[in-house]
Amino acid sequence: MENKTYYIETYGCTSNKADSLIISSVLNKAGYSQKKLEDAEFVLINTCAVKQQTENKIKTRLKDLYNRYKEEENKYFVIAGCLPHIDSNYIDVIKKIIPNFSAIIDLDNLEEIPVILRDIKSGKKNLIIKSKGASDKSRFLIDYPKDKITGIVPISSGCLGSCTYCCVKNARGHLNCYEPKSIIENIKHQLKQGIKQIYLTSQDCSTYMSNNMRLVDLIQEIGNLDFKFFLRIGMLNPKFIVDNFDQLISMFKFDKVYQFLHIPIQSGSDAVLKKMNRPYTISDITEKLKILRKEFPFITISTDIICGFPGETEDDFAQTNDLIKWLNPEILNISQYTARPGTKAKEMKQINSRIIKERSIRLTEIFRESMVTINEKWQDWEGEILLLHKGTTSNQAFGRNFAYKNIFLENNKKKYGSFVRIQIYDIDGFNLFAKLI
Secondary structure (H helix, E strand, C coil): CCCCEEEEEECCCHHHHHHHHHHHHHHHHCCCEECCHHHCCEEEEEECCCCHHHHHHHHHHHHHHHHHHCCCCCCEEEEEECHHHCCCCHHHHHHHHCCCCCEEECCCCHHHHHHHHHHHHCCCCCEEECCCCCCCHHHCCCCCCCCCCEEEEECEECECCCCCCCCHHHHHCECEECCHHHHHHHHHHHHHCCCCEEEEECCCHHHCEECCEEHHHHHHHHHCCCCCCEEEECCCCHHHHHHCHHHHHHHHCCCCECCEEECCCECCCHHHHHHHCCCCCHHHHHHHHHHHHHHCCCCEEEEEEEECCCCCCHHHHHHHHHHHHHHCCCEEEEEECCCCCCCCHHHCCCCCHHHHHHHHHHHHHHHHHHCCCCCHHHCCCEEEEEEEEECCCCCCEEEECCCCCEEEECCCCCCCCCEEEEEEEEEECCEEEEEEC
16 A cells, blocks of 8 residues: 655744645645654655744754655655745755755645655656746635644735845745635634634735735624634734724724734834835834724734844944833844845844844843733733633643733633633733633
């Protein structure tokens, strides 16, 4: 009997996770079964390229896989994701690391994978598979395991920006928005399986526009579906907040939408933002966020900051510190700048890595200090949460409320995927502890 088994390993963002779900679904429907690494015939590595640290991790992993399995004839390696496509020479980079690879696939030919695997099995090696054009990934309907609670639905790929530090645009390309009808059908398909939490994902959800349907219109249609669930909207570019603030306010008023905003501001300095080619100013953003926090006092705000972008002065960094102290975000993703291939920022004068590290440490400390009081407003809060999975101790469950807060329910006897009423009785930094009521 033919051995049709695969293993898939995923790095990076929610969009990459969505791609891996599609790959698995396509292969499962073609008669393949997912196995552990050591038992699988085909090994698929879905790569990420956004940070040098992640690239290094993937390269180390590929070297390890090559050394471990280079003598095995029935182990085939397929490389997917962004890394091979961020610069013209990166396919050669992959070849040097893992010379026995079977195929490097593009980001839009996921439905062709069963055919590609058959070609590999017939003896073809070192295949470089290019897609014929952009595809609508929302068309792929995923069948989840019965105990799965969270689903992912891609709404677009690529972006409209040209940030000087970002190499992902080289891989993901220009904005391609998916059909609203396909997105809605995909979500309905998932909800019918018992999915209770949907993540909308994209490189930039804010730019969605298809058949005259804006993001807010799409969210309204999703919210009107006759199921009980939470919807998390993915990353929104700060320019969207400035230019389409009314849309943002409207979206957060839908009961099923998490009051959770991921807005990657990247720097508190207008001078640095200009060098990054980020088309907004800090005063524009802070003005809108003041109104947003007044309208939704319990909203969870997540932002990203790059420390040590080329040309960032101590004064620029001080402005970033001031921004974070003022914004007081619930989630802060701090990146130490590293030059990425094929970007304009790579050609700029770089800052000493020691200074970059030192700045990231200082900003981290500012954020940690803010965590002491950031959740005090949640003390004794009562309301409904969605139970998602086990907590960190026995008889404890982890869930989220309307503001996407981390809530640990003690002495839980309820089923995961249930909505339950709780009261928060204790707070520890970002985590809230609750009991049933």
